[in-house]
Amino acid sequence: MRQIRDIRFAKDLRGKKVLLRLDLNRPTEILTILGKIGRISKSCEDIRFLLKQGASVIIISHWGDPQGFDKRLSMESICKRMSRVLRxxxxxxxxxxxxxxxxxxxxMKPGEVIMLENLRFNPGEKTNDKEFASRLASLADIYVNSAFGVSHRKHASLNAITKFIPSYAGILLQKEVNNLAYVMHQPNRPFTLVLGGSKISTKIGMVKHLIDDVDHLLIGGALANTILAAKGVKIGKSLCDTGEFKEAKKIIQLAGDKLLLPVDAVVSNKRHKRGEVKDITSLLAGDAIMDIGPLTTDQFKIIIGDSQTIVWNGPLGVAEKPAFENGSLKIAHAIAAARYQAAYSIVGGGNTMPIIKKSKMEDHFSWVSTGGGAMLAFLAGEPMPGIEPLIE
Structure with missing residues (x-):
């Protein structure tokens, strides 16, 4: 793989003003909950490094998708939170x-840090506007991108800006690329891919790109519901995207015998609001799948325990509800335990992060990615407009 220009190998940074692009696109309460696996904590390594080199740091990021100025999406609250974490x-x-x-x-003086307002308050950010990018670049001597989570976007602060200022990859971005690249280039086998969440369209590219190297494809969550329904299994009133049946059938065809879907599920209905376990082939019209069942969980755990490379993206049920988090938590523990059998494990995806935090296993994975869509795009081999200009 070609090398990325790494800020750690840049020449003297003393006295330089560094424009540091971070991905802080999370409500402050979520950033707080995620603690050391969240984007604020992981981004602090870049800031501390730059300050130690005698630079001053100008942080830029976005939050949400505002159409012009929106006080609710101001970076001010995130700035306060980051100050506390950075001390x-x-x-x-x-x-x-x-x-x-x-x-x-x-x-600004060397050693000082400021954070600018939400980049997306300016319409030129999302259109990759060169004039907006040039004006951003003129604020600093050096640009550093450590915003892996949005580096699949062709936006001004990620792509066009690199035409106007010496540009480097930050420490967090470099770690993301190195860890994810590992599973794309001769991963140790058996290689197990665990997918949850709801949208097949966001994950089909990754499945296509990795399927030749994958030995097991384990699928849960609403993603599994759609595939089961496409196979003709009656899933009651479970969350399902009938518009994605074509993509679901592609996964079935691509994966073949590698695909393992739930054989039982925890379902909610009028009689059992907090769930009851049913065989996947015996669901009634009023049943809604809320979590993978105990037999499925055990099957997944056995495969994970025998794996040498594991990638997990997306919850395996409605894990935001405590009654239906059990399957996802047990899989989190199984993946964490596999590391002690020399397995290499990567977990990621915005909705997966609260599960990891709740499992208290955040230190037991090889890498916890800060990227959701970016992680999927990278593993799908798709263009990464925020990274490509940094490749030497």
Whole structure:
């Protein structure tokens, strides 16, 4: 694989102003819950490194998808949270490329950190506008991208900006690329891919790209519901996307004998709101699948325990409800335990992170990715507009 320009190998950073693109696109309460596996904590390594080198740091990021200014999506609350985690004052500047931003940057001294306002308040961010990118670049001497979670987007602060300023990959981005690249290039076998969540369309690319190297494809959650329904299994009133039957059938065809779907499920109905276990072939019209069942969980755990490479993306049930988190938690523990049998494990996806945190196993995976869609895009071999300009 070609090398990415790594900020750790840049020449003297002392006295330089560094524009650091991070991905802090999470409500502050979620950032708080995730603790050390969240994007704020993981991004602090880049900031500390730059400060140690004598640079001043200008943090830029986005939050949500505003159509112009929206006070609810201001970066100010995230700035306060990051200050607490970093244990260093970060000055918030309610501007991005205007006079307010220029004045704040102009007065910076080495060792100081500021955070600019939400990039997406400017329409030029999402359109990869060169003028907006040029104005951002003019604020600093060096640009660093450590926002892996959005590096599959062709946005001004990720792509166009690299045309106007010396650009490097940050520490977090480099770690993401190195860990994910491992499973794409001769992973140790058996290789097990565990998928949950709801949308087949977001995961079909990854399945196509990795299926030749994958030995087992374990699927749960609403993703499994859609595939089961496409196979003709009656799933009651379970969440299912009938519009994705064509993609579901592609997965069935691609995976063949490698595919393992739930054989039982925890279902909710009028009599059992908190769930009862049923064989997957005996669901009634009023049943809704909420979690993988105990037999499925045991089957998945056996395969995971025998694996040498494991990638997991997406919850295996409605895990945000405590009554239906059991399957996902047990799979989290199984993947964590596999590391002690020399397995290499990567977990990721926004909805997977709270499960990892609740499992208290966050230190027991080889890598916990901060990317959701970016992780899927990278493993699908899709273009990464935020990374490609950094390749030497």
């Amino acid at each position: 260093r004052k970060i000055k918030f500047v309610p501007d991005t490329v205007g006079e307010g931003a220029r004045a704040a940057v102009g007065g």
